[in-house]
Amino acid sequence: MMMTARRTVVTLTLLTLVGWAVAQQTDGLRQKRLDAPLTLTVSDKPIGEVFWKLTRASNVRFTVTDETLAALPYAGQTHMDVQLRDVSLRAALRQMLRPHGLDWRIKDGVVQVVPSDALHRMCRRATFDELVLLGRLLTVELSADSQARPVDLLRRASDDDDLALVLPDDLLGEDLAAARRRADQVLPAPAAEWLDLLAGDGRTWYLSGDRITVLNRSDQVRRQLQRRVSLRYQNTRLVNVLLDLARQAQVKLTLAPGSLNILPRDVRNDFTLMIDDATIAQALEVISGATGLEFSVIDDGIDARPALGLKVGETTAPSDGASAGRDSGRSRAGVIMRTSFIGSDGIERDVLMPIFDLPADMQEAIERHRANAILEMQKHWSAGTVEMNDGKDVDADDDDDLVPPALKPGIETIRRRATEEAGKAVSR
Numbered sequence: 054m055m056m057t058a059r060r061t062v063v064t065l066t067l068l069t070l071v072g073w074a075v076a077q078q079t080d081g082l083r084q085k086r087l088d089a090p091l092t093l094t095v096s097d098k099p100i101g102e103v104f105w106k107l108t109r110a111s112n113v114r115f116t117v118t119d120e121t122l123a124a125l126p127y128a129g130q131t132h133m134d135v136q137l138r139d140v141s142l143r144a145a146l147r148q149m150l151r152p153h154g155l156d157w158r159i160k161d162g163v164v165q166v167v168p169s170d171a172l173h174r175m176c177r178r179a180t181f182d183e184l185v186l187l188g189r190l191l192t193v194e195l196s197a198d199s200q201a202r203p204v205d206l207l208r209r210a211s212d213d214d215d216l217a218l219v220l221p222d223d224l225l226g227e228d229l230a231a232a233r234r235r236a237d238q239v240l241p242a243p244a245a246e247w248l249d250l251l252a253g254d255g256r257t258w259y260l261s262g263d264r265i266t267v268l269n270r271s272d273q274v275r276r277q278l279q280r281r282v283s284l285r286y287q288n289t290r291l292v293n294v295l296l297d298l299a300r301q302a303q304v305k306l307t308l309a310p311g312s313l314n315i316l317p318r319d320v321r322n323d324f325t326l327m328i329d330d331a332t333i334a335q336a337l338e339v340i341s342g343a344t345g346l347e348f349s350v351i352d353d354g355i356d357a358r359p360a361l362g363l364k365v366g367e368t369t370a371p372s373d374g375a376s377a378g379r380d381s382g383r384s385r386a387g388v389i390m391r392t393s394f395i396g397s398d399g400i401e402r403d404v405l406m407p408i409f410d411l412p413a414d415m416q417e418a419i420e421r422h423r424a425n426a427i428l429e430m431q432k433h434w435s436a437g438t439v440e441m442n443d444g445k446d447v448d449a450d451d452d453d454d455l456v457p458p459a460l461k462p463g464i465e466t467i468r469r470r471a472t473e474e475a476g477k478a479v480s481r
Contacts, residue, residue, distance in 0.1 A: 086113045087143040087164075095135040100125070100153075103133045104166060111142050117166045120301075121155065124168045126181045152188035154179065171245055173303050174259040176276050186211050187260055190244045197240040203233065203251060207265065210244035219266040224256070255352055270352040277302045278334040278355070284326055291316070291324040291344065295357060302333045305354030312346065312358045320344055 093110045095103050104115040117129075125131040133153065137145050146157050146164075154172035158165050171187055172179060179187065193210040201209075204218040224232060236250035248265070252258050258267045259276070282301055286294050292313060299306035313321050320343075328336055337348045337355070347360045411419070 086111055088141050090139045091137050091142050091145070092139055093135060093137045095133070097132050097134060099129055100131050100133050100166070101129050103135055107135070107142075113142065113164055114162070115164045115166065120173075121166055121168055124172050124175070124178060125153070126179055126184055128178075151191045154184050154187045154191065171258075171260065174257065174273060174277070175261065176259070176280055183260060183262065186213060186216075186263070190248070190260070193244055194241045195244050195247050197237055199237070203229075207244055207248070213263060215263045217264045219264060221256070221267060221269070224253070224267060271350050274302075274304050274350050274352075274354060275334075277304055278337070278350075279332045281330055281332055282328075282336070283330055284328045284336060286324060286326045288323050288325060291321050291340075294324055294326060294340070298333055298336060299354065302355075307351065307354060307356045309356070309358035315359050316344055316346075 089111070091111055093107065095106050098106075100117055100121075104117055107113075108115045122128045131153070133149070135149055150156055150166065151169070154169050156167050156169045158167055169187075169191065171191065172184075175183070175187075189211045190207070195206050195210055198206065204216065207218060208214055208216045220229065232251050232253050235253070236247050239247060239250060248258055252267045255270055256267055257270050257273050258265055259273065280302060284298075286297075292308070295306055295308070324343075326336065326339065326343075328339065340346065341348060341360075345360045346357050349356045
């Protein structure tokens with residue numbers, strides 16, 4: 054028995070070493086191909102076709118990410134030109150991509166074409182004119198000119214006399230002069246790199262139309278959290294849900310030590326969230342309501358930690374006032390309210406919020422409506438039928454063998470919850 058165990062350990066160790074060696078050899082071959090000279094001409098072709106041809110010519114696999122297609126003016130129909138003459142692919146990639154506001158990275162053995170940081174900070178699909186302007190900022194070098202205003206330097210680089218530069222109040226006067234001296238030290242350099250240094254620590258910038266706005270990084274994080282997404286997480290670990298949301302917003306996620314361990318095991322390991330056309334910020338609000346985690350914006354991303362007063366195994370922190378003692382042993386974490394309003398611009402917007410964020414009198418009214426709905430459901434159940442979410446009526450007294458398997462879990466859940474909730478409603 055001992056010999057078998059040792060033999061198994063040795064075999065697994067050898068397999069691990071072989072796998073590592075193969076991965077290293079594959080990566081080495083990929084790096085060699087990126088540095089090999091290449092000649093290729095592609096004129097005015099869709100971006101997907103360009104990188105398909107580049108894959109065939111170089112034997113290096115390329116892919117254009119969904120985030121890239123969502124940021125380009127015409128998505129997959131955005132056209133590119135490529136002219137490579139006996140130049141390494143590694144050296145040519147930046148030259149190819151920067152005029153289009155793009156960048157590249159290697160992930161899982163594939164060279165991914167991704168949005169540059171500046172393109173991602175726009176938080177929406179760029180127009181053709183914006184992409185051209187951004188490409189110039191990323192590629193055209195500035196020359197030192199201490200007499201020119203910052204906006205004049207940027208207008209020269211972009212060839213756009215209408216370009217405006219919006220600075221925050223704390224970057225004016227003497228602070229601007231110091232920032233200017235700091236930024237000028239890197240010249241000559243692309244306008245975007247100079248602009249990064251002008252903004253300084255704790256700030257960044259984004260392009261919209263003919264305007265460049267410098268702002269605090271925390272405000273930019275809030276902008277990126279307004280990206281609209283459709284989400285489908287089914288029985289997923291909560292940490293993976295949070296990491297994926299942070300990835301989609303391209304912000305850093307900071308988890309306070311032990312912040313997830315305080316939650317019930319089923320919440321941590323078996324989380325489900327389905328939302329259509331909502332912002333990432335709204336998704337975080339729903340998660341906050343369903344778990345008791347609180348999310349705050351920091352300079353480089355979002356910080357997640359348990360709500361004050363949240364105890365081990367709970368998913369909702371106690372609130373103040375009369376509602377604090379009501380249903381103290383019952384979690385209201387999953388109770389989310391969705392409401393709509395039409396703004397002054399005529400656009401209808403949805404707002405998602407946890408019920409316990411509402412005033413106490415509104416919470417009481419909603420609880421009464423919930424209790425009435427439960428009693429009505431109990432009446433229907435007593436009558437022998439219950440209507441499922443798909444509109445089918447199922448006889449509660451039918452033999453289970455006659456009930457379709459897909460409907461059995463729903464019937465059992467309604468049977469159990471109807472009895473429990475009706476008893477609680479009556480006791481109130």
